[in-house]
Amino acid sequence: MKVMELLISALSATTVAAWAHINEDDFRRAIGGHNLALVAFIEPSTAPSQALESEWTIATESEKTLISVDCASAASLCREFGVISYPALRFFDGHGKMTPYRGPRRASAMLSYIKRAARPPVTNLKDEKLQKFQSGDDYVVIAKINPQDEHIKSAYKTLASQYEDRLSFGLMETSSATMVSCFNNKDSQQFTLSDFTAIDALPNLIEGCLAPVIGEFTRANEMKYLQSGKSLVFYFAPSSADRDGYVDLMRSVAKMYKEYLxxxxxxxxxxxxxxxxxxLAPGRFPALSVQNPMYGQVFPYPRQKKITAELVGGFLMDIVQGKVQPWDGTMSADESGSPHDEL
Incomplete structure (x- = not known):
């Protein structure tokens, strides 16, 4: 056997496909019989499906209720469940109800979702369980409701049924004034509500709590970001670990500038x-750029500079002070040698 053939044979022997798809019969058994299941309908040739693969594999190592279907070989099954883009993540509650999964496509987020799905929408709490419950999920809502405020309790339970896929909801009775607190444990933020006169007070509390200090930009939410009236600081990276590291690195800076950026x-x-x-030059990542949608201005971060909280913070201040000229649009900053070499 030739050397190249030997190498190919060795590689083939040690390569294991991460996806472990199930066939149609096993799929129907998995979503029946009162079983919970989070299903990824994927098409292996698509980039988004390939991007999900590593996170899905990590999640399945500790949670067996995650299953995947290859729509390239089970096209009719995927059409039956309304799959029109890939990957499509759907949760089956074992009682015939299917719900789209709208959370981050990260192993930790999907595992947290499964834990929430196994509980009722609202967990009744006692004092000794309060602290553990409060720190048990990325986003946690705890309502301390006076028995006289039955209307607030009813509204709270309705809200929990709408947001249970993204937050954990707890409830306890109090003899004091009714208060609802939402804990964003990812960003170490707490939001508290005690005035319930506005009809949208509770939903606004939840939406504010869910808003990350540093979010993930997608086609689905781009208009929300572009119409925020604020400039955007984009960080591009192919690795989820890299992006998570950037979030940890820049969280304090993002909090400092959150009113404007x-x-x-x-x-x-x-x-x-x-x-x-x-x-930015395509394919040269990680990279960072600042965009002011209102004035159509773009400020690419100099490639030769490290991306640190201190340096990025200084770059943002230089933009505010007019020390950085916006990109002229003729070529990428990388190709032109960066217009900000002097910074």
Whole structure:
């Protein structure tokens, strides 16, 4: 056997496919019989499906209720469940109800979702369980409701049924004034509500709590970000670990500038084409750029500079002070040698 053939044979012997798809019969058994199941309908040739693979594999190592279906070989099954784009993540509650999974496509987020799904929408709490419950999920809501405020209790339970896929809801009785608190444990933020006169007070509390200090920019939410009236700080990276590291690194800076700037990460496996309009050379990641949608200005971060909280914070201040000229749009900052070499 030739050397190249030997190498190919060795590689083939040690390569194991991460996806472990099930056939149609096993799928129907998995979603029946009162079983919980989070299902990924994927098409192996698509970049988004490939991007999900590593996170899905990590999650399945500790949670067996996650299953996947290859829509390339089970097209009719995927059409039956309304799958029109890939990957499509759907939760089956074992009683015939199917719900789209709208959370982050990260192993930790999907595992947290499964734990929430196994509980009732609202967990009745006692004092000794309060602290443990409060720290048990990325986003936790705890309502301390006076028995006289039955209308608030009813509204709270209705809200919990709408948001149970993203937050954990707890409830306890109090003889004091009714108060609802939402804990964003990812960003170490707490939001508290005691005035319930506004009809949208509770939903606004939840939405504010869910808003991350540094979000993930996608086609689905781009208009929300672009219409926020604030400039955007984009960070492009192909690795979820890299993007998570950036969030940890820049969280304090994002909090400092949150009144004026929105910080977002971009998965270049899915949205790498967004880099070029922001003055960045395609394929050269990680990279950072600032966009002012109101004035149509773009400020690519100099490639030769490290991305640190101190340096990025200084770059943002230089933009505010007019020390950085916006990109002229003729070529990427990388190709032109960066217009900010002097910074």
């Amino acid at each position: 929105v910080f977002v990460t971009v998965d270049t496996n899915e949205y790498g084409d967004l880099a070029a309009p922001l003055g």
